[in-house]
Amino acid sequence: MRVAKGKKAKPAKKQKLAMTADFAGMAGSFISRDEIYHRLEWYFDHSHNPKGPHAIDPNTPIDAFFQGMDPSTARKVLWVNINKISSTYVPAWKSALFHGVQFPWTSKPNVAIGLRDIQSFGNLIDSAVLTYEHFGWHVS
């Protein structure tokens, strides 16, 4: 079957655009532990200056952040809330605060630290680092 040149080129262009869009959402990029640390600090305290020193001690127990809420409920709320962060849900710093990566609820050794199991702010940073790595980011 003969196909005109113009008609042949059009579908090829569409396919290329679609593939680019898909990979752009999946590929991830580079981020430092330092920046993840700052982003988590900003999440808990919007007055945090991401260009200044770190303010929250990584050894701080995670329960210390749950003001007025019982720890069990607060963990569930944290899990939902931190995963819903986006440019529309919260006027977040640099749009999507955690770049769309989804923090896990349960843990898996060497793969994931779930929010159900974290005990300190440092555990949360480690959880975030593993999460970024899982979603294809290079964490330095």
Add this chain to the structure above:
Amino acid sequence: MRFAVSTALAIVIMTPSVGAAETLSATKYDKNKDGVLDENEALVWRLHVQDPMLAKYDVNLNGRLDPAELERLRADSATSFSDRSRSVANDVLFFKNRKIADIDKVASSRPPPAVPAEVKPPKGGCENQQRLFVRRDRLDTYQYREGTFITGFVPKSKAKGASASFTHDDLDRSNSATINGRVSYVISQNDPMSPCFTGLPDDPYAKHDFKAPSLFGTTVALWTDAQGTINSPRTKNEKSALKAGIDAQAAIAGGPFFDLQYLIASPYAQTDFRGEARIYGVTAAWEPFAPNARLGGTIGAPATKYLDWFWQLRAEADVKRVDVVGATALTRGDYAWTGAVARLHLTPFPDRSVYDPFGESLFPDLVGRFYADITVNYHREFNRGIEALLWGAEVGFNITPDGTASISVSYTDGLDKDTLIKQRQYLVALNYKL
């Protein structure tokens, strides 16, 4: 780089052995297998006893590290350094570029490092998890949720306990018993917070759509609730309510407006302590959480350094039929109440040390000492056109910094829907919480 590695190796090798293995067996040092150690064999054995690092890497037992053995030591050291560096990476980021004096001040008071604690089934197996709860009223048990998944279920320190008293007057020849308590028994619980929950996918990173609400745990519990007084001989002011029912509770996670919502349906039968009243009803309640709107609590820094606040909302519907009034203030017929309870919590001078331990507190001595809350109950009864508005305000001062003991002044005004008795009262109370 090579110098650094060599120096590190030298330090490792020259470090005096602490707790050296004096019990190191001599068997493998008998290289010629004649059953005795000659001088060279004994020399190597004693060198290895003196230095466990040498004992580990000197695999050919010549008493020194050959190039191949040194390479293995270097590789192991590099791997170990990488792992250990990763484990303290957060601390390094936190403490770098700080003044020594500030570091010492903060480091001396900081809690020890915590490791993630994976949920473990309770001792004796999941069939032995806590099911029986004895508390003051439904607000102390209605969610049957854990304080922390480590320490157990509904936190006793937060709940009020049941109380019962009995008085015998020998002169009047009268008896009086007062009971305020609620006993609940969980017959089914499917809470992802519980270590006995098995309904989650194996993949921790399984995608979850947080924009859409989804079921995140259910609980079914039987309960009986007793509030009131019974006298013998019977007096005019005797009022009591004895209820028995079922709580069916569901937790909903996610959604466009709320992060978490609890829905509770509670069919019940009610009588009085004499068994005369016959009342049947169903209560439905809804409690949402949205920390971004400071609803249900907050996650994160206080609103300002002068004042922190959050609020609670609980919507309720209570439909009941009164067949026999008995020892209650109700009248015969149907009641259909709908309404809500809202409470605003205020905390002056909140604790900001969590968010910046290097920062200075505004009034360190007043942090966490004062509190205030305002509660508004509003319910409307549709069949009889009754409006019940009950509100109260309380101001308190924590005598101890942890809030275990406090003194408070409260004012309550309005109509209580459960008793239909009008109230206007002041109360000064000394409070104790364990």
